[in-house]
Amino acid sequence: MLRVVAGAGAQMREAAVAAADAGVKRLSDEGRPRAVVVAGIGGSGISGDVLAAVAGPTCPVPVVVHRGYDLPMWVGAADVVIGVSCSGTTEETLSAVEQAAHLGCAVVGVGAADSPLADLVGRSRGIHVPVPAGRMPRASLWALSVPLLLAGEALDILTLGGSDIDAAADRLDEIAERCRPTSEAFVNPAKQLAIELGGSLPVVWGSSDLAGVAAYRLACQLAENAKYPAISGVLPEANHNQVVMFDGRYGKGEPPGEAAGSDTAADAEGAAFFRDQLDDPVTERLRLVILRDSVEHPRVARRREASRELAEDRGIEVSELTAEGDAPLERLASLIGLPDFASVYLALLAGIDPTPIAPIVELKTRILT
Template structure:
């Protein structure tokens, strides 16, 4: 009998297991990411955002929301690049920063259209005279707030949990950035990114057996490890944050993320830590024969697994308009691969593909999104059944303010 929580690889190719543990059909939801991106782009085009450009460039753009909604701010900042003429900031708490005023733009984002953070931000933006754009579910409270403020509202159909709605929420934020003159995004960029998402969904589909499915293979590599996700560029670092979010939310894995520059300032030391190549202090008086016997009978220790997201368009012969003026750190990425291999630390490398920043981001996120769900499935975890979250909300509601 399999112990609870044990990763069972056979589940990945078992339709019955998928039906049992994917009650909200999240696999089907992320398979529609390409269609989601196209639909949201069309809905944004119908929202009349050209008025934003007519009113001039803002002093700053604040994207208000939590979770997946907040991640869209990071994507806009990465796609706009270091040449972006104004700061793009994510605001992950209620209201808006005290300095926001009439010279700024607030983008309130909530997949449900009722997130208290987004609602409070929309209310505060209207009160202070800041320009407002609201993005969320149609016929929601957020839409009512936008209508009262006479602000553009982009209706994005609700896609199961907000985590599945990444691309539906990202498209309006990016196109709002384009309308404000912050980012260069073309219809071709959107079409190519959507096609990339379609192609990866086909490669990672549930009916594709493990040995031909990159997402199932990655899930098997990650099983029983502590994932550390590093990105080789600003864009890849944003993708790394999404990967860590997905592994935590879906598979309940305590993943961490960051950029290679940050890793080189100390985090690369994890490779030599107790979960890396060092099992702990060694007793010089211990009997080596007893140690060998104990090692043979001991369970496999939990080890790190590095997931390295490499984004090196210049080396692939791709020139990206608005890309980073400094080359992504391919040399440091090579060294990290060598260091992990030399220490016996497992490493999975995913390389960005595509001709635009948006397509390259999609290529880094799509496979890892599927992998997080397959990892949950292999452990017999239903990603949407989270007792701790339900209990947190219930107990918090009962406590006096």
């Protein structure tokens, strides 16, 4: 897995070539659609989040990521539907793309060559971009995402500067050098982050919608690579719900007290009952992980600062990573590249093989019967 993570920059460049060879630029003939719907699940579906994040708030049409079987009823011939499935066999994605073809939508596919998805898109006279075989979806993020970005540019919903992909790929190369396995932990930021995360309950917040995609990605990578729980969120939303965890059992780490605001005998009795059930000491504490975008709303920047202060006042440790680069794609790549390494290092730190995803395989087997 480390070898694949280290090759993210090369993967980005190769994906740009594959998209060009597949004729993604021909989508410009379609004109700007009413909406772009990205149908995908798991490590494939996040490519749609990447498209939406890079397109940003100035995107002239909605970019909707659809993670399910049936398309929304509003989807029609004025829309473009992009099916993304690394294996080309994901049943939810195939269902959505088949419906899109029947509705007369322009259809694009990104996934394995000679797969059911490739066949379906071909029969629908759409464009299919093949991705290399042998990598899991989570290890193919840029192979799946870059074709979507180039499709978005052809559809006139975003603008990629001529050097944006090169700059992002170079940034990933630079991160790979800093985070290489032979680099000692005290100079390796990914190993440092893995050590910080170990033994904690990570709460990962992005300080913009773009950084929120990176936060979600880190939580998913921790789950799949390190088999480790994490919660992701984005500011300002997380300040209206998740922040209250700071005063809970895994935040302050204090024994449960009287129920706040209790004003009835029933409340008091309930608090006493649960206090008896929660006498065991907490061994893991929250750790706030802030993924800080260099482009933030001024009020969100203040919220980020205040969130850190609140956490530290309660004894909650904080890790913070700041986006590097100027263009959205490079900033996003910088917030994904280093945490991807950290998720693998955390697995190795715990003696866990980061590659297997046995519960996913078992679940798929069970629903076939």
